[in-house]
Amino acid sequence: MSTGESSGKRELDWRDGLFAAGLSLGYLCALLATVKDLGYARDEGFYFQAAKSYEAWWSLLLEHAHTALEPAIVDRYWSANHEHPSFMKALFGLSHHYLWQAHHLFAEQGTAYRFPGMVVSASALATTYLWGRQAVGRLAGLVAALALACMPQVFYHSHLACFDMPVSALLLLTSYAYFRSLDSSIGWALATGVLYGILLDTKHNSWLLPAAFLAHFLVSEGSRLARGLRAGHLAIPSAFYAMLTISPLVFYASWPWIWHDTARRLAEYAAFHLGHEYYNMEFLGHTYWKPPMPRLYAWLMTLATVPAITLLLFALGLGDSARHLREERCARKKELRPRDPRLSNDALWLFCMLLCYAPWLSPSTPIFGGTKHWLTAYPFLCLFAGRGFQLVARKLSELSRSVAWQGRAAPGLLAGAVVIGPALMTAHSHPWGLSFYAPLVGGVPGAASLGLNRSFWGYTTGAVQGSINRLAAPSSSVFVHDTALQSWDMLHDDGRVRGDLHGTLSIPGSSVALYHQEQHMQRVEYQIWTDYGSDAPAELAAYDGVPIVWLYRR
Numbered sequence: 001m002s003t004g005e006s007s008g009k010r011e012l013d014w015r016d017g018l019f020a021a022g023l024s025l026g027y028l029c030a031l032l033a034t035v036k037d038l039g040y041a042r043d044e045g046f047y048f049q050a051a052k053s054y055e056a057w058w059s060l061l062l063e064h065a066h067t068a069l070e071p072a073i074v075d076r077y078w079s080a081n082h083e084h085p086s087f088m089k090a091l092f093g094l095s096h097h098y099l100w101q102a103h104h105l106f107a108e109q110g111t112a113y114r115f116p117g118m119v120v121s122a123s124a125l126a127t128t129y130l131w132g133r134q135a136v137g138r139l140a141g142l143v144a145a146l147a148l149a150c151m152p153q154v155f156y157h158s159h160l161a162c163f164d165m166p167v168s169a170l171l172l173l174t175s176y177a178y179f180r181s182l183d184s185s186i187g188w189a190l191a192t193g194v195l196y197g198i199l200l201d202t203k204h205n206s207w208l209l210p211a212a213f214l215a216h217f218l219v220s221e222g223s224r225l226a227r228g229l230r231a232g233h234l235a236i237p238s239a240f241y242a243m244l245t246i247s248p249l250v251f252y253a254s255w256p257w258i259w260h261d262t263a264r265r266l267a268e269y270a271a272f273h274l275g276h277e278y279y280n281m282e283f284l285g286h287t288y289w290k291p292p293m294p295r296l297y298a299w300l301m302t303l304a305t306v307p308a309i310t311l312l313l314f315a316l317g318l319g320d321s322a323r324h325l326r327e328e329r330c331a332r333k334k335e336l337r338p339r340d341p342r343l344s345n346d347a348l349w350l351f352c353m354l355l356c357y358a359p360w361l362s363p364s365t366p367i368f369g370g371t372k373h374w375l376t377a378y379p380f381l382c383l384f385a386g387r388g389f390q391l392v393a394r395k396l397s398e399l400s401r402s403v404a405w406q407g408r409a410a411p412g413l414l415a416g417a418v419v420i421g422p423a424l425m426t427a428h429s430h431p432w433g434l435s436f437y438a439p440l441v442g443g444v445p446g447a448a449s450l451g452l453n454r455s456f457w458g459y460t461t462g463a464v465q466g467s468i469n470r471l472a473a474p475s476s477s478v479f480v481h482d483t484a485l486q487s488w489d490m491l492h493d494d495g496r497v498r499g500d501l502h503g504t505l506s507i508p509g510s511s512v513a514l515y516h517q518e519q520h521m522q523r524v525e526y527q528i529w530t531d532y533g534s535d536a537p538a539e540l541a542a543y544d545g546v547p548i549v550w551l552y553r554r
Helices: 014-033 042-063 071-078 087-102 109-135 138-149 152-158 164-181 186-200 204-220 222-230 238-253 262-274 297-305 308-334 341-361 370-399 404-429 443-450 459-471 485-493 519-532
Strands: 281-283 286-288 477-479 502-504 510-516 539-543 546-553
Touching (some): 014 109, 014 138, 014 152, 042 071, 042 087, 042 485, 087 109, 109 341, 109 370, 109 485, 138 152, 138 308, 138 370, 152 164, 152 370, 152 404, 164 186, 164 238, 164 341, 164 370, 186 204, 186 238, 204 238, 204 341, 297 341, 297 370, 308 341, 308 404, 370 404, 443 546, 459 510, 459 546, 485 502, 510 519, 519 546
Parallel strands (some): 477 502, 477 510
Antiparallel strands (some): 281 286, 510 546, 539 546
């Protein structure tokens, strides 16, 4: 595979379609192969409950459409979890109905609910490859896609029936469609309008994306825009018109909760997220639960959880883009040159990435979910990493060109070298996911010593489900601590925990108590000691020697 040139767009061919499909399919198979021992995260429990309600409405719609469309009936079924848009939850419910209930394609209900999230998450690899292939080169696009796949936090979130990786994938795809539409393609412009409507119905990260597109348009087309204004002609990208007209219609049509009393419910939705409650999060040994939040949080957590080779390639790629920009500006001063597609491309990557981090420039933004809040930035970070790889591969080929086979093999060998480390880290991170930290901070033990959050969401119950079955008394209750009861119910329904056991949020009366380590929850452990009359765990599950979750037995 050629490393490609440094600028200009490349035409895609049938091989690129196969590469893209193969990447997504391979990643989807990896997710399905590793899902069984991954416990259900707290938010998943709430989304399971909502998906069941939406699923029941779809069934009613097919049988009695007139009744299903009555406002009171719509509200009854779609009020569940209405603080979040419905697109992914509707897919969760449809997947459960057709792939588990109707055809039993999965052994567990939970996997059927999770499957749409896996599919949409896996599509991010295809988009990353195609965009990297067009902008940089085939091998660079492949490295960018694999770098994204081999981020442990991305791999963990890609399994879940949640919105964080789907919104990342859809934000990337919408941005790619917008960029393709700039070549006066009406098809891509219409696709941008539809995709942005779906993005709006996925998660509120979508609200800021038009700002990135507008900034990109003003920067990349500023001179032509100024000339057009002087001539009395304003050339606006057709994708903007599609986003103003098609996107709201798609958003409205795909979220039945807002079909009635629309203005009030949209205002309620916006208010919920603009004034979101604060959760506890440990950072450098201190638990934050109200503003101001540390401004370094997002940046340090990125350094602590993204493989260092990916960050290094990103820095090289970003630096090379800055160099190219400087050279283009110098050349433009000497002669009139056509618009450089590379500058436009790299500017969009940069604006989209910065936009995803922008909320955490404010100390008042609630940080209640760790790295998942800026997962949307990682595909663009990896695209720059692909450009950094291309730079290094070209230099390496030049150094080894005296030996023919070495010159040809060097880029492929380099690709393997930069991917193998992140791949091994990602494999080692499962099923701990959120507890992973990179060697840059000393791994999991180093992060624990630094006082970085070990876990949240109560998903590590899956790591001790066998111990629960062994330790719990017959027909007894299990104190599930940070695991949502709905998530516990899914473990129960899937047969992962014994059928005679009951989940409870009350320590008294339980025979086994879970404890998920978080600094602010130490009082809960003390309550277990007091009620159980012992401070010695019966079982302890650790990741690289760092205790993450443990069990007490009465």
